[in-house]
Amino acid sequence: MYYQAILWDVDGTLLDFEKSERHGILSCMEEFGIEGCDDAMLGRYAEVNRACWEALERGEMTKPEVLVGRFHRFFAQEGITCSDVKAFNDSYQRKLGEIFFENEDSVALCKKLHGKICQCVITNGTVEAQREKLKGSGLGQYMDGIFISDEIGVEKPNIGFFRPVLELLKGIEPNRILVVGDSLTSDMRGGNNIGAKCCWYNPKKKKNTTEVHIDYDISKLCDVEKILK
Numbered sequence: 001m002y003y004q005a006i007l008w009d010v011d012g013t014l015l016d017f018e019k020s021e022r023h024g025i026l027s028c029m030e031e032f033g034i035e036g037c038d039d040a041m042l043g044r045y046a047e048v049n050r051a052c053w054e055a056l057e058r059g060e061m062t063k064p065e066v067l068v069g070r071f072h073r074f075f076a077q078e079g080i081t082c083s084d085v086k087a088f089n090d091s092y093q094r095k096l097g098e099i100f101f102e103n104e105d106s107v108a109l110c111k112k113l114h115g116k117i118c119q120c121v122i123t124n125g126t127v128e129a130q131r132e133k134l135k136g137s138g139l140g141q142y143m144d145g146i147f148i149s150d151e152i153g154v155e156k157p158n159i160g161f162f163r164p165v166l167e168l169l170k171g172i173e174p175n176r177i178l179v180v181g182d183s184l185t186s187d188m189r190g191g192n193n194i195g196a197k198c199c200w201y202n203p204k205k206k207k208n209t210t211e212v213h214i215d216y217d218i219s220k221l222c223d224v225e226k227i228l229k
Contacts, residue, residue, distance in 0.1 A: 003197070003228055004172045005118040007165065009181030011125055013201050013221075014110070014139055016101040021046065024095040028088055034080055041078060048074045053124070056155055057185050063150065067093075067126070096125075097132030104221045110142040117228065118172075120145035120165060122179070124155050124186060144168070157190030166194065180224055188212045199227060 011017035134140035154160035174195035181187025191198035
C-alpha cells in the first residue's frame with residue numbers, strides 16, 4: 001500500500017452533517033418555541049453557517065464568535081426573537097452529539113482499514129459534539145488519533161492544526177499521507193499546506209473553482225479503498 005496514513009474529516013465526510021444539522025435545528029426550534037421553520041429557512045441557515053465557518057478558516061472570526069454569532073445573524077435575518085441565543089447554541093451542540101447519521105458505509109470502511117493503515121480524524125467541530133459522535137457511531141475505535149481544533153487551539157486549514165498530527169505520523173513522508181474531506185477551503189487546503197495528497201469527497205460533483213490542488217475527486221467513499229490499493 002503506497003499510502004501509510006489517512007486523515008479523515010468527520011462532518012460531511014464520514015458522517016452526514018446535513019441530516020444532523022436539520023435534526024438539531026428543528027429540535028431546538030421546537031424547544032425554544034420558535035415556529036414556522038421550513039426547508040427554505042433551513043437552507044438560509046445553512047448558508048449563514050457556511051459563511052461563518054469559512055470566515056473562521058480565513059482567521060476573520062473566532063470559534064466562539066462562529067458558534068453563537070451564526071444564530072444571531074440568522075435570527076436577525078429571519079426576524080426571529082430568541083430569548084437566549086447562547087442557550088440555543090448549547091442545546092444545538094448537545095443534539096449534534098446525540099443524533100448522527102453515517103455517510104454511506106463509513107464505519108464498515110474504517111473498520112476494514114483498521115490495522116492496515118494509520119487512520120486519524122481531523123475536525124473543526126466542537127469537542128462535545130465530535131467526541132460523542134465518534135463514540136456513538138463506533139468510528140472512534142478505529143482511529144489511531146483524534147484531532148479536534150478546540151483541543152489543539154488552531155483550526156484547519158492552518159498548518160498549526162496539523163503540527164500534532166504530523167508529530168504522531170513522524171517518519172511518514174507527507175506525500176504518503178492522504179487527506180479525505182468534503183471541504184475545499186478546510187480539508188483540501190489544509191492538505192495542500194502540509195504537502196499531503198488530497199482526496200475531495202464530492203458526492204454532488206461540484207466543480208473546483210478555487211486554486212486548491214486536488215489529487216482525487218470522488219463521489220463515493222468506497223472509492224477511497226480503490227485509491228489506497
